[in-house]
Amino acid sequence: MNAPAPADAWTLExxxxxxxxxxxxxxxxxxxxxxxxxxxxxxxxxxxxxxxxHALLAEQESGLSRFHVLITRQGDLVGRVNLVDIEDGSAELGYRIGESAAGRGMATAAVAEICRAAQAAYGLSRLIAVTTLDNPASMTVLRRNGFTQVETTTIDGRPGVRHERPPAPAD
Structure with a gap:
């Protein structure tokens, strides 16, 4: 297993x-x-x-979603992490890490950071994420961040799994 990318190597904006x-x-x-x-x-x-x-920025301004990008210390955009369909203290998590940054623990660290922000900054108590079965790396990221598989589903005709992350205990 690769060590997670150090938090000071990038920022979530x-x-x-x-x-x-x-x-x-x-x-x-x-x-x-x-x-x-x-x-x-x-x-x-x-x-x-x-x-x-422009539509995403308007959606973010309305509070329906929170969109984020991962920016390296060198100023490169290497990923995105989003919370969408925010409603009743819940949101769906989605993320993409670019190929040049993949496999270095960045997704695991970024999802951990957005989980903290979801609760602390956005007042969310439950997160949902969906992955295809042929994406074991994403399933590992979710598992490492406290998500559990709750049901099977399909994503554009591909078999997948729905995951949930229950509320984290208060610090």
Missing amino acids: SLRADHAPALLDFERRNRAHFARTVPDRGDAYFTEFADRH
């Missing part, structure tokens, strides 16, 4: 308008990498990126 160019570049560079384990976003995602980015 709330998505902002000025992240758009780096985020688009990140998604383009990692499209094939992500398509191996998650459904592809499709060509329209890239051609309509500016409008989509």
Whole structure:
């Protein structure tokens, strides 16, 4: 097992308008990498990126979702971690770590950080995440962060598992 990426090697930042160019570049560079384990976003995602980015910022402003990017000490955007469909103290967790940063514990550390923020900053008490069965790395990240498998499901026709993370004890 690789040691987790040190927390001082990157920061988790709330998505902002000025992240758009780096985020688009990140998604383009990692499209094939992500398509191996998650459904592809499709060509329209890239051609309509500016409008989509503005819509995400509006959704974040409304409190329905919280979008984050991982920025390295060198200023590179290497991942994203999102909380979506926020309602009744619950949200769905989603994350993507770029190929150049994969396998170094960054996903595990970033999910741990967003779990803390979900409770402390956003007042969420329960997180849900869904993975495909052919994505064991993601299932490991979730397990290491206190998620448990609760049911099988399908994701775009692929077999998957729904995970939940119960509330963490108060510090």
